Amino acid sequence: MATFKDFRNNVKPNWCPGCGDFSIQAAIQRAAANTGLEPEQLAVISGIGCSGRISGYIQAYGLHGIHGRALPIAQGVKLANRELTVIASGGDGDGFAIGMGHTVHAIRRNLDITYIVMDNQIYGLTKGQTSPRSSEGFKTKSTPEGSIETTLSPLEIALSAGATFIAQSFSSDIKQLTALIEAGLNHKGFSLINVFSPCVTFNKVNTYDWFKEHIVNLNEFPDYDPSNRIGAMTKIMETGGLLTGLIYQDKNRRPYEDMITGFRPEGLANQEIALSREHFDQLMAEFK
Amino acid sequence: MISQLSWKIGGQQGEGVESTDRIFSTALNRLGYYLYGYRHFSSRIKGGHTNNKIRISTEPLRAISDDLDILVAFDQESIDLNAPELRPGGVIVADAKFNPTIPEGLDARLFAVPITAMAEELGTSLMKNMVASGASWGLLGLPLDVFNKAVEEEFGRKGAVVVEKNVEAVKRGAEYVLEQAGGPIDAFRLDEADGQQKLFMIGNEAIGLGCIAAGCRLMAAYPITPASEIMEYLIKHLPKVGGTVVQTEDEIAAVTMAIGANYAGVRSMTASAGPGLSLMVEAIGLAGMTETPLVIVNTQRGGPSTGLPTKQEQSDLNAMIYGTHGEIPKVVIAPASIEDCFYDTIEAFNIAEAYQVPVILMTDLQLSLGKQSCEILDYDKIIIDRGKLVREHEPLEAGQLFKRYALTEDGVSPRSIPGDLHGLHHVTGVEHDEQGRPSESALNRKQMMDKRLGKLEGLRIREAVRSDAPHEHADLLIIDMSSLGGTIDEARIRLDQDGIKTNHATIRQIHPFPSEQLEPLLHRADRVLVVENNATAQLADQIKLHAGHADKIRSLLKYDGNPFLPVDVYHACKELN
Numbered sequence: 001m002a003t004f005k006d007f008r009n010n011v012k013p014n015w016c017p018g019c020g021d022f023s024i025q026a027a028i029q030r031a032a033a034n035t036g037l038e039p040e041q042l043a044v045i046s047g048i049g050c051s052g053r054i055s056g057y058i059q060a061y062g063l064h065g066i067h068g069r070a071l072p073i074a075q076g077v078k079l080a081n082r083e084l085t086v087i088a089s090g091g092d093g094d095g096f097a098i099g100m101g102h103t104v105h106a107i108r109r110n111l112d113i114t115y116i117v118m119d120n121q122i123y124g125l126t127k128g129q130t131s132p133r134s135s136e137g138f139k140t141k142s143t144p145e146g147s148i149e150t151t152l153s154p155l156e157i158a159l160s161a162g163a164t165f166i167a168q169s170f171s172s173d174i175k176q177l178t179a180l181i182e183a184g185l186n187h188k189g190f191s192l193i194n195v196f197s198p199c200v201t202f203n204k205v206n207t208y209d210w211f212k213e214h215i216v217n218l219n220e221f222p223d224y225d226p227s228n229r230i231g232a233m234t235k236i237m238e239t240g241g242l243l244t245g246l247i248y249q250d251k252n253r254r255p256y257e258d259m260i261t262g263f264r265p266e267g268l269a270n271q272e273i274a275l276s277r278e279h280f281d282q283l284m285a286e287f288k
Numbered sequence: 289m290i291s292q293l294s295w296k297i298g299g300q301q302g303e304g305v306e307s308t309d310r311i312f313s314t315a316l317n318r319l320g321y322y323l324y325g326y327r328h329f330s331s332r333i334k335g336g337h338t339n340n341k342i343r344i345s346t347e348p349l350r351a352i353s354d355d356l357d358i359l360v361a362f363d364q365e366s367i368d369l370n371a372p373e374l375r376p377g378g379v380i381v382a383d384a385k386f387n388p389t390i391p392e393g394l395d396a397r398l399f400a401v402p403i404t405a406m407a408e409e410l411g412t413s414l415m416k417n418m419v420a421s422g423a424s425w426g427l428l429g430l431p432l433d434v435f436n437k438a439v440e441e442e443f444g445r446k447g448a449v450v451v452e453k454n455v456e457a458v459k460r461g462a463e464y465v466l467e468q469a470g471g472p473i474d475a476f477r478l479d480e481a482d483g484q485q486k487l488f489m490i491g492n493e494a495i496g497l498g499c500i501a502a503g504c505r506l507m508a509a510y511p512i513t514p515a516s517e518i519m520e521y522l523i524k525h526l527p528k529v530g531g532t533v534v535q536t537e538d539e540i541a542a543v544t545m546a547i548g549a550n551y552a553g554v555r556s557m558t559a560s561a562g563p564g565l566s567l568m569v570e571a572i573g574l575a576g577m578t579e580t581p582l583v584i585v586n587t588q589r590g591g592p593s594t595g596l597p598t599k600q601e602q603s604d605l606n607a608m609i610y611g612t613h614g615e616i617p618k619v620v621i622a623p624a625s626i627e628d629c630f631y632d633t634i635e636a637f638n639i640a641e642a643y644q645v646p647v648i649l650m651t652d653l654q655l656s657l658g659k660q661s662c663e664i665l666d667y668d669k670i671i672i673d674r675g676k677l678v679r680e681h682e683p684l685e686a687g688q689l690f691k692r693y694a695l696t697e698d699g700v701s702p703r704s705i706p707g708d709l710h711g712l713h714h715v716t717g718v719e720h721d722e723q724g725r726p727s728e729s730a731l732n733r734k735q736m737m738d739k740r741l742g743k744l745e746g747l748r749i750r751e752a753v754r755s756d757a758p759h760e761h762a763d764l765l766i767i768d769m770s771s772l773g774g775t776i777d778e779a780r781i782r783l784d785q786d787g788i789k790t791n792h793a794t795i796r797q798i799h800p801f802p803s804e805q806l807e808p809l810l811h812r813a814d815r816v817l818v819v820e821n822n823a824t825a826q827l828a829d830q831i832k833l834h835a836g837h838a839d840k841i842r843s844l845l846k847y848d849g850n851p852f853l854p855v856d857v858y859h860a861c862k863e864l865n
């Protein structure tokens with residue numbers, strides 16, 4: 001059985017020293033091993049941005065696509081071979097700006113994939129512009145007088161869109177993060193895991209210390225019930241979205257691939273594709 | 289006795305024009321006539337004039353005729369708009385309900401048939417399509433039993449009573465018009481058809497069928513005119529072979545989902561038209577860069593922007609050939625017949641996998657939506673070639689990945705797919721090395737660019753240029769693509785009668801351009817006329833660029849939304865000569 005070391009490769013990430021993304025990479029590797037996966041059973045599909053490089057840093061099948069499109073690519077992979085475990089990953093710009101349309105619809109569609117967002121509230125790779133996750137008033141190269149747009153709340157959007165699994169974590173809490181990714185991988189349906197991943201180079205506001213000071217762990221609320229959708233929305237709003245843990249899970253809704261008419265448990269990629277003469281004749285007969 | 293005639297039905301969109309056409313032509317198909325249809329419709333659901341025209345013939349005729357023999361009109365507007373097309377002695381069958389009149393001085397016979405009244409008598413005005421098609425059938429003097437069988441099949445599942453009523457509606461329509469006309473009209477007496485079973489379908493359906501035969505198991509698409517019928521066909525049929533269709537949130541999701549599925553080893557495609565193609569361009573670059581097979585169908589319509597969404601045009605050539613930043617290998621194939629739509633779809637999937645490139649299968653609105661006769665398709669010609677897709681791999685050395693981008697002689701590398709043991713590799717749109725890892729090395733960059741761009745060298749599809757060149761030296765070589773061939777051939781018959789010697793070439797492989805196949809034909813002609821439905825002569829430009837002979841080349845262009853008629857081509861050729 002594979003251990004987390006089997007999911008490591010010898011590529012040195014091009015992230016800045018101290019970047020939150022390192023811990024997320026490690027948590028994915030541990031969670032993959034903990035759930036009993038072998039490297040060839042895992043496909044990591046990522047977008048563009050600092051975080052998008054992650055598919056190249058995990059020893060598994062990986063596809064580093066185009067900006068904002070990790071989710072549709074990942075859904076294509078899952079539909080092609082539902083026997084695979086599919087992780088989609090990228091930054092907050094990738095998932096909540098250019099790719100927001102796909103995020104909402106991937107949530108609605110509810111294929112069994114795990115989406116990990118490395119949320120640093122800024123555009124890092126392009127050297128420091130505002131993101132939809134930046135706070136109002138946040139000064140960046142593109143908002144020298146401070147952002148005058150509201151901050152997007154992906155958790156509220158995900159809940160409204162019908163998400164069946166929503167979690168949030170902080171890259172420093174690798175134990176919680178690993179457990180949440182494991183839970184996401186085990187969840188039958190689409191899981192969104194938003195991870196605060198501080199950008200040490202361009203975000204001087206939302207730092208490690210800032211998060212430690214502001215976030216609350218749902219463990220602090222022993223009565224919290226993640227199966228209660230209204231309760232989840234209330235808690236997200238009460239905490240201004242600065243909460244970590246498993247926020248919401250619907251264990252009853254079946255994943256998309258279970259609901260497709262005639263869709264077999266065996267991955268499409270492993271099925272015979274030649275059409276029988278008899279079937280072909282039947283198809284032609286419709287046009288006679 | 290005649291060998292061909294044209295029939296048209298007109299009315300308001302949504303009032304049974306389509307269904308009248310369907311039932312009438314299905315019955316004709318049963319008799320073995322060759323049919324070629326044209327739909328004139330607007331970008332709205334209900335209301336607005338619409339008409340369907342069918343060419344009925346004993347020989348294959350793949351063109352809309354210049355004129356019209358029979359016009360069935362559900363309203364006065366249909367008469368006013370379409371009567372001028374009638375040839376002298378033509379016939380109008382109109383619903384008596386609106387007191388139809390024919391334009392003054394028109395040499396045509398009008399039969400006012402109480403179409404709506406008869407339908408209502410039988411229970412519902414919905415049956416007016418049956419009365420109208422019965423009247424048409426009667427004028428042609430064709431046997432009613434064949435028609436009744438078609439009615440039975442159309443309505444069988446609704447029960448015997450419904451079938452009976454519809455059969456009765458057809459009979460009444462036929463009887464009424466025959467009484468008025470004094471029997472079937474001699475000028476419309478068609479020679480007997482060959483009785484050979486043919487298929488009757490639109491290009492989009494032939495493409496859908498081709499997808500299933502090719503082993504495509506996933507379609508991801510966003511609705512758009514005139515591509516949606518491909519999606520609708522596959523939604524109905526893919527589940528029967530274990531596959532599925534996803535209607536995505538936009539065309540970017542559609543194409544990237546198809547890329548994801550192809551990467552993971554499933555033949556997958558998307559289909560769209562101009563606006564969708566524009567949205568897909570970045571992703572096509574990803575497929576080219578990552579050497580991921582991909583098939584996109586582009587059913588061209590009037591552009592630019594929203595343009596003329598329900599009209600004929602062929603103006604996306606440059607977008608298909610050149611659209612994408614940077615430089616990637618790409619194939620653009622243009623089926624030129626309904627049969628091509630089927631066989632070329634299979635070939636598109638084979639090329640996409642064998643060369644690991646994006647392939648665009650282009651049609652135009654007329655080929656996609658014009659319903660026409662199709663020869664029985666040959667099961668034995670369905671060949672699936674998955675290229676260098678390998679599922680068994682040697683164990684990898686520690687820390688190494690499968691060389692997904694191994695430098696090989698033909699530029700195509702063996703391909704593993706997710707799930708394969710020892711097949712692990714990385715895929716990225718960033719320039720990469722043989723294992724798929726990002727690399728900015730100048731040497732690697734050059735090697736990888738040369739590898740990708742060299743892959744298509746020598747690629748020629750079946751009949752990359754289809755020619756009918758009987759003359760060793762022709763006065764005129766006429767060149768076209770996509771749906772235009774039949775129109776040109778019909779013009780050529782008339783030109784031949786005038787003593788003008790023409791050869792004809794249809795370009796089926798648009799990119800990479802099959803210069804060496806076309807050049808000898810250019811060489812053998814005094815003049816060349818390139819016929820295309822766009823304003824800037826995009827095909828002519830390709831010919832001049834790749835095959836030369838620019839001094840001989842003239843263009844016949846039409847971009848008013850309507851397809852060419854044989855007479856358009858005839859006149860243009862006469863002027864040139």
